Amino acid sequence: MKLAFDSESITDESTGTSIGLRDTTEAPTRTIADLVQHVGFLKNRTRVLVADSNDVHHSADELHAESLDQLLRTTTAQHAREPLAEMLEGLSDSGFSWREIARLAGVSVPAVRKWRQGESASGENRHRIARVTAFCEIVGEQYLIDDVASWLETPFHTEAPVTGLDLLTNDRFDLAMRLAGDDGVDPESILEQFEPDWRERYATSVEVFVAPDGQPGLRLREGDS
């Protein structure tokens, strides 16, 4: 029997308070209709709350990403005022090779050499170097990554040879920033966004196995042999 009222049968909503007011009365004895609906309701409500919480988490993630993007832009603008040679030396001191710096800037190694010797760069290239410098500074300070260069050279997923450097080279600073954030982000989701076809692209028919003598070996995966 479904009651036409609930325990708070005066129906207008109460004036809200800044603190939660506890209902001091116990949940009443349930009718059959209450009993039939109660369990499903509770589980559904829990599910919705979890989903809401995920939504909030997702929104917070987006907000965080936007903040970082803004921080990257601001810091980049600050570094762009510095002499180019000074930014290049800074990257080199951080552990980047000249080849990696050239790759990040999208130019050749000789072009970088000329910049170091005082030759001017285009505004776009100067901006690229400033952005990489800003990125390294932010992840070093915000996420306490000591050796940013080495971290960027390391593949972030065991099944694909993709590195943070690849992300930066392809202008996906946002993904690299999320990866650096270490807030529970799944590297595979970063990879999915960066290269949706990564599974096919990096699929291998060879796998590592431990032989009876205890030594590692290579063999074709089942189905490929």
Add this chain to the structure above:
Amino acid sequence: MTPTGRPPYPNAPLALTVLEIRYPELEEGVGRRAQQHMREALRGRLPLIENIKEEQIELAIGAPMPASVQRRSFPRFTTRDRTTALVVKEQALAIETTEYEGWEENFRPLIAQVVTAFAHISPPDGLLRIGLRYIDEIRVPEIMALPGDWRPYIDEHLLAPADPGFIPASLRPTTWQGLVQYRTASDSTLTVRYGPQDGHAVNPRGSTRRKDAPDPGPFFLLDSDSYWQAGDEVPEFDADWIIDTCNSLHEPTREFFRIAATDKLRDEVFDAPRRHGT
């Protein structure tokens, strides 16, 4: 409600009586074999059985997951006129009736029959809560609109929020509701919700049939919920103990009803010939 020892009022205000017993979840649920045995044991009182199918739909908002649906079924036993029903689920059973014919005469024997059968057929691991609830819709023909003057019918102590001798004329009550909890024993409580309401407290079109439901209109709600709750220890599911506890829970509800209803209400309304809904 009917005080013990006298026949039901011809115009009783009781709309619904419920007994709910909660217990630790039955490991195997209420299986088909248990349902059959329950059916045999209750055939004399609750001859009809139907399976209630419950579908629980899980939706995850904002997540790329399909909705999942879980289906479960549990038995509902009823009288032939469907005014009394029993539902047995994994974590609780409830007996309810809209045709209350007395505590000792009818409802307690029904409880005894149900819990004895259940304890024998599919005993839960213990007892968590026993609640006995009476929901009265007290309707007086003279009161046609809310909040109404209930002073001749309901004890004035319960009407204080609307008492013109107490409340200044500048505060005109429109609707109000009282809620009080009384400790009735070390582990038992009586919760009473009361006050003028409109319409029905108990849905006249619910699955447990309400014969001759009154027309909607103003009524005084008296919702007495007397319950025992397990403390640190969970007692065994013992039928005799449950029946004794139900007796103890019944007493405070009867007492509160006795002090709430005036003699005028009993004589002129409850004892008046039965009024039927139109």
